[in-house]
Amino acid sequence: MIPAPLAALLAGTARPGHAVVAWRDGEALTWDRLRGDVGALAARLDGERVALRSEDGYAFCVGLLAAAAASCPVLLLPPGAPALIESLAPHWDRLLGDGGEPILTGAAAAPPAGFDPARATVTFLTSGSTGQPKRIGRSLARLEAEVAAVAALAGPLGPGCHRATVPHHHAYGLIFKLLWPLLAGRPFAARSYPLWEPLLAELHDGDVLVSGPAHLARLDGLASARRPDLILSAGAPLPTAAASAAARLFGRAVSEILGSTETGAIAHRPGGGTMAWLPLPGAEIDHDRDGLLLVTAPWLDGQARGADRIVPALAGGFHLLGRADRVVKIxxxxxxxxxxxxxxxxxxxxxxxxxxxxxxxxxxxxxxxxxxxxxxxxxxxxxxxxxxxxxxxxxxxxxxxxxxxxxxxxxxxxxxxxxxxxxxxxxxxxxxxxxxxx
Incomplete structure (x- = not known):
């Protein structure tokens, strides 16, 4: 299904009210329910700087959309990490979700009219390579454009559910676990799956599995008769042994996604391994005189320069040569x-x-x-x-x-x-x- 604009989704013109947005503990959460929850929370907000933290994907989605609809800039926080949360307190006025004000209260109201995703700012935290948190802001309109590219890359999918082992406060999790299914009319699992056993117990044929090397490298001793339509990995290169184990377990090769918090997803590598990276639909990849990656895409504000050195490959692809900032003097x-x-x-x-x-x-x-x-x-x-x-x-x-x-x-x-x-x-x-x- 072609992704629909967030504005149309919140206005109730893009999806029927009975359509399922998410599944939580066997309960179907519908678009009528989502719009009511978003409207009720948005009515409590008034332009404040909002910090959002929730391990429940549905509540997280409600908090994000309500804050955006109420013209509140949103800072996405990880679960736990109390010292980090305390250090970031000067950057938000209200904390929604875990450890703060409840997101879901049972009240319902129509979302505010005139929602403009271009004016809605979402700020991610990323540690980069140093471990020190950086704040990276992106508009919801840019994230919508990225979802359109991701959906075009994946092509037609079955009616399954998006299930993820990765957290949704990071850019990869937010896009592939929540926003893509939300905009494309596919349900997502509200719960998080830090362990494989609960996920495999709920996995169905046709699902989309959003994961990464931290989990795909831990498949020993597991068995699954289910066949997801798509298996994704991002965040770091997937070891060949892990890619092979996943293909044996699920009957489908893993597709790797390349990107960063700053650029979003920019390329993919079907089958992983040593194959060349291929740009996502709409992304243009080049390099400067030092071999540093340059990317232009509809979800970016101009051309972005990466820290990775690349070399061109056939069919418009490229190979990574490693980060330029990892050359030191010894x-x-x-x-x-x-x-x-x-x-x-x-x-x-x-x-x-x-x-x-x-x-x-x-x-x-x-x-x-x-x-x-x-x-x-x-x-x-x-x-x-x-x-x-x-x-x-x-x-x-x-x-x-x-x-x-x-x-x-x-x-x-x-x-x-x-x-x-x-x-x-x-x-x-x-x-x-x-x-x-x-």
Whole structure:
């Protein structure tokens, strides 16, 4: 179904009132119910700066639309994280949802007339690579345009439900879990699925599964007879083993989405792996003289420059070469951290690696490593210190001395956030000052 404008949806002219918006604990929540809930909440608001936090996707959607209809700028907050919420208090006047005023009260009213999504501002929080929160604002009109591109990419889908393992306060979750089905007339599951077992128990043929590497890498021992129409992953590259496991479990290849909070979704990679990224419908991808990604799209205000270096591929596609800001100076030499990670992952003892520069003199290269089965056996025999030294020596065939890590951590898995994205801050926390390697 072609996405309908939010203004028409709230006015009641685009969908019949009995059509299902969301499912929650077996209850069908309809468009009549949604419009009534949005109108009741909007009547309580008057242009204040609103912070929105709710793990219930339906309540979150009501809060977002009501605040926008009442001309209230909206800041999307994560669940939990009390210290973060407290630090952001100067940026909002009213907190709606979890820990604040109730979103759903049982009252109903017609939404305000004259809703203009171009004047409705939604602010996301993103940690980037440093772990420090940044506020990124986008209009609902821009998000609508992104939904149109996503729907055009997916093509016809069955009547199934959107179910997600990712949170909806991030741009990826908001677009693919809530706004896309909302605008396209497909229901979404109001509940969140941090664990696979409850999701698989409710999954149906024809559903859309919105996930990411943090969850798709944890499919061992699971079984499913259901066949979703579409499986999506975003936030970080999906390991080949995880993509293969998902394809075996669900009978369908995973489609990866590339984007950022600043740009929204810009490209996709059907089947994942080493295939080239292909621009989303309406997006134009180019690069500058330094190889940095440039993107133009209807959901962007002009041309945006990314932090990733790219190289063109056939049929208008491109390959990522890593982030430009991950080139550092070590002992006077330029070292690409992505290249060091690739050299480590090529060793038979290593499944996955993350490399950071520690603040100890600004030149200490450290590697957090997930070992393969041969690597774990060698760690048990040699210990952490000797294994780290042996791995550094093995890298002599591939890397100059400045690019070989001096400190090591051997971990069961690399730390990631809810979207499966790795941050420098989380990896650096594995190397507290003065600690010994282990």
């Amino acid at each position: 002992e006077g030499a330029r070292v690409g951290l992505a290249g060091v990670e690739a050299a480590l992952a090529a060793l038979p003892e290593i499944d996955e690696a993350a490399v950071v520069v520690l603040p100890e003199g600004g030149t200490t290269l450290a590697a957090a490593v997930v070992l393969s089965e041969p690597g774990r056996l060698r760690l048990a025999d040699d210990g952490a210190f000797r294994l780290g030294r042996a791995l550094r020596n093995r890298l002599a065939e591939r890397l100059e001395p400045a690019a070989r890590p001096r400190r090591w951590r051997f971990v069961p898995s690399l730390p990631v956030n809810a979207l499966g994205k790795r941050t420098n801050a989380a990896v650096m926390a594995l190397f507290p000052s003065g600690s010994a390697d282990a």
